[in-house]
Amino acid sequence: MNAPISGSSAYQAPTLLEGTSSTHLTPSGSNETVAVPRNDAGTSLLMTRSPNPCRRGCRSVEACACTPGERARYLARLSRPLLDRIDVHVEVPPVPYRELEADRPPGEGSAAVRKRVLAARERQRARFGRARVRVNARMTSRQVGRYCGLSAEGRQLLAQAVDRLGLSARAHDRVLKVSRTIGDLAGAEAIGVEHLAEALQYRGLERWFL
Ligand SMILES: [Zn+2]
DSSP: OBOOTTSSSOOBOTTOOTTOSEEEEBOTTOSOOEEEETTOTTOOOOOBOOSOOSTTOOOSSTTOOOOHHHHHHHHTTSOHHHHHTOSOBOOOOOOOHHHHHSOOOOOOOHHHHHHHHHHHHHHHHHHHTTSSOOSGGGOOHHHHHHHOOOOHHHHHHHHHHHHHHTOOHHHHHHHHHHHHHHHHHTTOSSOOHHHHHHHHHTBGGGGGGO
8 A cells, every 4th residue: 555645645544543443544535445454463554655755855854854844744644643553664775786786695585484473473372371362463552561571671762762752652552562573583582672672663754753
């Protein structure tokens, strides 16, 4: 799904309320509404956006040369409540030609990744036991409190990030759930500071709102 931030309005999400069973998205300029089951582990929502977000084609928030007014107009097209519901934001910078040419070591193969994912799923199944929830993404706020404990160092890092990025309560819980999953993929019993730091990196779009 493309997030049409160059249009006059972003995806409108009028029913983004806790307690609803689904989220309805209406792409701008379209009569179609897409129903996205809320927190459903069986559904993956993937959105892309233009690599040149601002009027001047700024590639990153650090390189943004827009005035505050221009930037505010751009951000008004991105729905923050919608961003809150997306687990992972990834910025994909252009790859310089010399890197495309260079010999790079092969990445982890699909079979190995599958094994790691299945092990992480098993870890989650064991964690939740008889609870109705089976995967981290579906944890309630209370379960996040119970299963996503942090060390003192982790708590400090998260508190700083919440203040710095102005994260909502929902985004805060989401960071913890993603951290728990990164930890599960690494086979870790507890959420480490490195897992939390990685999850925070996946909130890159929040920086545009600072
Ligand atoms: Zn800009």
